[in-house]
Amino acid sequence: MSAMWRRLQVKVGPARGLLTSTQVTRRSTWLNGHLSLCQSFSTGTSLRNDFFKDLETHMEAMRKKAMDALPGSSWTPLEINPNLPPERADIVIVGGGVVGWSIAYWLKQKEMVRGGVRVLVVEKDPTYSQASTVLSAGGIRQQFSLPENIHLSLASADFIRNINEHLGVLNEDPIDLQFNHLGYLFLASEAVAHIMEENYSTQRYAGAKVSLLSPTQLKEKFPWVNTEGVVLASYGLENEGWFDPWTLLNAFKRKAISMGAIQCCGEVTEFKYTTSVITTTDGEKLDLRRIKSVKVQMPHSLEYQPVECAIVVNAAGAFSGKLTEMLGIGFGPKQSIAGIPLPVEPRKRYVYVVRCPDGPGLDTPFLIDYSGVYVRREGLGGNYITGASPEEVTSAWAGFYDYNTFDQNAIIGTHPLINNMYFATGFSGHGLQHSPAVGRAVAELILDGNYKTLDLSGFSFNRILTQEPKLERNIV
Amino acid sequence: MSAPLTYLHRCCQRSVLLVVARRQWSTNSASPPPLHRRLLLFLTQRFYDVEMLLRWRYQAQRSQLQKKNVYYSYTQRFYGPDIASAYYILSLKGGFRYVGQSEWFRTNQRGKFSWDFLNHKNTPIEEADMSYTIINYTGLENLERQRSLRTLKLKGCPEVDDWFLARLHLFQDSLEELDISHCPRITTGGLAALRNLKGLKHLNVSSLPGISNPGLVIILLEEMLPQCQITANGYDHNLRKVEEEEEEQMQRQRSLCEETKAHNPV
Numbered sequence: 001m002s003a004m005w006r007r008l009q010v011k012v013g014p015a016r017g018l019l020t021s022t023q024v025t026r027r028s029t030w031l032n033g034h035l036s037l038c039q040s041f042s043t044g045t046s047l048r049n050d051f052f053k054d055l056e057t058h059m060e061a062m063r064k065k066a067m068d069a070l071p072g073s074s075w076t077p078l079e080i081n082p083n084l085p086p087e088r089a090d091i092v093i094v095g096g097g098v099v100g101w102s103i104a105y106w107l108k109q110k111e112m113v114r115g116g117v118r119v120l121v122v123e124k125d126p127t128y129s130q131a132s133t134v135l136s137a138g139g140i141r142q143q144f145s146l147p148e149n150i151h152l153s154l155a156s157a158d159f160i161r162n163i164n165e166h167l168g169v170l171n172e173d174p175i176d177l178q179f180n181h182l183g184y185l186f187l188a189s190e191a192v193a194h195i196m197e198e199n200y201s202t203q204r205y206a207g208a209k210v211s212l213l214s215p216t217q218l219k220e221k222f223p224w225v226n227t228e229g230v231v232l233a234s235y236g237l238e239n240e241g242w243f244d245p246w247t248l249l250n251a252f253k254r255k256a257i258s259m260g261a262i263q264c265c266g267e268v269t270e271f272k273y274t275t276s277v278i279t280t281t282d283g284e285k286l287d288l289r290r291i292k293s294v295k296v297q298m299p300h301s302l303e304y305q306p307v308e309c310a311i312v313v314n315a316a317g318a319f320s321g322k323l324t325e326m327l328g329i330g331f332g333p334k335q336s337i338a339g340i341p342l343p344v345e346p347r348k349r350y351v352y353v354v355r356c357p358d359g360p361g362l363d364t365p366f367l368i369d370y371s372g373v374y375v376r377r378e379g380l381g382g383n384y385i386t387g388a389s390p391e392e393v394t395s396a397w398a399g400f401y402d403y404n405t406f407d408q409n410a411i412i413g414t415h416p417l418i419n420n421m422y423f424a425t426g427f428s429g430h431g432l433q434h435s436p437a438v439g440r441a442v443a444e445l446i447l448d449g450n451y452k453t454l455d456l457s458g459f460s461f462n463r464i465l466t467q468e469p470k471l472e473r474n475i476v
Numbered sequence: 477m478s479a480p481l482t483y484l485h486r487c488c489q490r491s492v493l494l495v496v497a498r499r500q501w502s503t504n505s506a507s508p509p510p511l512h513r514r515l516l517l518f519l520t521q522r523f524y525d526v527e528m529l530l531r532w533r534y535q536a537q538r539s540q541l542q543k544k545n546v547y548y549s550y551t552q553r554f555y556g557p558d559i560a561s562a563y564y565i566l567s568l569k570g571g572f573r574y575v576g577q578s579e580w581f582r583t584n585q586r587g588k589f590s591w592d593f594l595n596h597k598n599t600p601i602e603e604a605d606m607s608y609t610i611i612n613y614t615g616l617e618n619l620e621r622q623r624s625l626r627t628l629k630l631k632g633c634p635e636v637d638d639w640f641l642a643r644l645h646l647f648q649d650s651l652e653e654l655d656i657s658h659c660p661r662i663t664t665g666g667l668a669a670l671r672n673l674k675g676l677k678h679l680n681v682s683s684l685p686g687i688s689n690p691g692l693v694i695i696l697l698e699e700m701l702p703q704c705q706i707t708a709n710g711y712d713h714n715l716r717k718v719e720e721e722e723e724e725q726m727q728r729q730r731s732l733c734e735e736t737k738a739h740n741p742v
Binding site for chain 1: 517520527530531534538613638639641642643645663664665666667668669671672674689692693696697699700
């Protein structure tokens with residue numbers, strides 16, 4: 001049937017050519033009013049041509065209608081929006097940034113059976129205009145003071161080194177993260193030098209390759225650094241550098257979708273949950289909530305789809321605080337557990353691009369000063385990315401990052417009052433570099449019940465309830 | 477007399493491997509892939525079984541690579557780190573020379589080598605030639621204890637990538653000569669990691685297909701390593717290609733203008 005239509009279309013083609021030539025000449029004689037030369041001097045096309053052009057479009061439309069009517073086509077008389085998420089999903093991940101997609105990938109990687117868990121990733125903004133993933137400087141370092149952070153970075157560096165084996169899709173191009181292998185260079189003044197030395201021993205113990213430099217050694221290695229006021233410097237030798245966050249996000253997304261994760265563009269506006277009241281040993285009554293379904297609203301419309309789910313993962317980054325407020329966390333009486341909100345709020349951070357043609361060159365490390373100013377090279381043309389305002393600027397961008405107001409470290413795990421919501425937020429600038437390892441940890445928590453490879457129980461919600469901050473010393 | 481000939485023969489064999497590896501990795505070639513590859517792609521997109529078989533084949537290749545580059549802890553425990561590194565180099569079909577000796581230990585065409593190297597106990601290795609071998613990041617662990625390594629030749633190794641170069645900081649005090657030409661997986665980010673090798677005197681970065689602006693990168697490398705002599709052949713620094721592209725663009729624009737004029741009557 002379709003072959004017949006195609007043949008018909010082919011026949012119209014040459015026929016049209018034959019007819020138009022005669023039409024043109026007839027028109028020219030009419031226009032001039034009297035018998036004149038059959039040559040046409042006009043450069044425009046004739047009116048009669050349009051009939052055949054329309055005929056072609058009509059034939060095309062009729063062919064499409066015929067194909068739709070045949071069985072096997074996806075046409076339905078009920079015009080359902082194809083962008084709606086499915087009605088039921090096992091795990092709904094709220095937030096489609098690098099952490100959200102990393103969790104989706106690891107969940108699909110760890111499922112025992114093909115199609116074992118139905119994972120839905122809900123992202124509000126497909127352009128990622130306000131997401132912290134794409135607006136980050138893209139650096140990865142092991143120079144932390146908490147051993148958990150160091151292990152997370154080491155595991156993520158291992159993942160990124162073997163990224164083609166983890167995230168490579170058959171018959172697609174290999175992933176090129178444009179990883180620049182240059183270490184981070186931290187400069188310490190007199191006041192903070194002892195902290196740097198303690199951190200150095202923690203880092204070496206955890207397995208990071210870091211070296212301490214005195215001011216003379218620093219001057220020898222990097223002659224362009226101003227060593228005034230600098231007492232000690234720590235330079236990362238391996239597994240440190242910066243890369244392209246957008247490529248990593250797309251790699252996770254592509255692999256997760258190829259393994260069966262479902263992507264949805266929409267905003268989570270409401271949770272439907274059941275509440276059961278329990279009494280603690282002190283006699284206090286607590287509301288234990290269990291999420292039954294998530295209401296996903298389509299962008300710029302009132303249409304929504306309630307998705308029944310078993311587990312919700314909060315990877316919404318800067319907007320995770322707003323999400324937990326929907327469940328009533330933070331609105332209870334002040335002294336109780338329900339009264340403590342999730343301490344994550346969006347904080348604006350600015351990144352500036354400066355141009356210095358006489359700058360340091362290929363081997364500029366990611367330099368971080370004790371005052372908090374950081375600078376790194378971008379490309380080969382003498383552009384540098386820095387984060388604290390200089391005088392003259394080539395361009396700038398700003399992004400929110402999920403700032404944990406409590407202790408600037410990640411919050412991973414469940415909330416005591418919500419049965420089935422897992423948090424993976426509050427990274428305060430380290431989300432990108434920890435994303436592969438955190439994704440694996442959360443997938444282990446959900447599917448295996450406990451941490452298997454890295455023990456991140458230090459980052460659980462309990463420290464916020466007991467008000468014991470797990471601070472990182474020397475952060476930017 | 478026969479040793480250099482066999483070496484040459486082996487190099488020719490390995491260069492074929494390299495070309496094949498490069499084609500697999502880059503899909504930006506101007507010509508369409510050959511018929512059997514297109515057929516395989518068509519079948520993979522239609523049948524789960526074909527996809528599974530191809531994935532198994534890929535995983536088998538990777539696991540074979542990992543097995544060859546495993547850490548020789550057993551050998552290290554019984555014979556010491558130097559013999560273990562020597563055995564690793566020989567089993568990967570490379571060659572090496574001990575400190576204080578002038579004799580090179582190599583494998584022949586079939587991969588056989590003599591066990592004479594066992595006679596020199598506790599002598600560190602001074603020069604290692606791993607050209608056209610499948611050495612990779614994990615394999616470098618076997619050479620970690622060789623802190624008096626002066627020359628390292630990695631010409632045409634398909635598995636040497638930026639992470640490998642970043643790990644070379646282990647030899648920062650002793651390494652004087654490094655040859656990483658014709659390695660398809662090295663990019664600019666990895667070359668930047670060579671700044672840790674402060675004792676480097678000779679560096680060969682010829683014909684690296686992975687770096688995008690070879691001229692600029694070589695200049696920056698020379699700035700970064702002032703005491704080092706950098707050899708960089710095999711790059712096309714001509715501006716003729718750029719001029720041809722500009723001409724093509726102008727021709728395309730001209731033809732577009734003509735087409736639009738033909739469609740829209742004045």
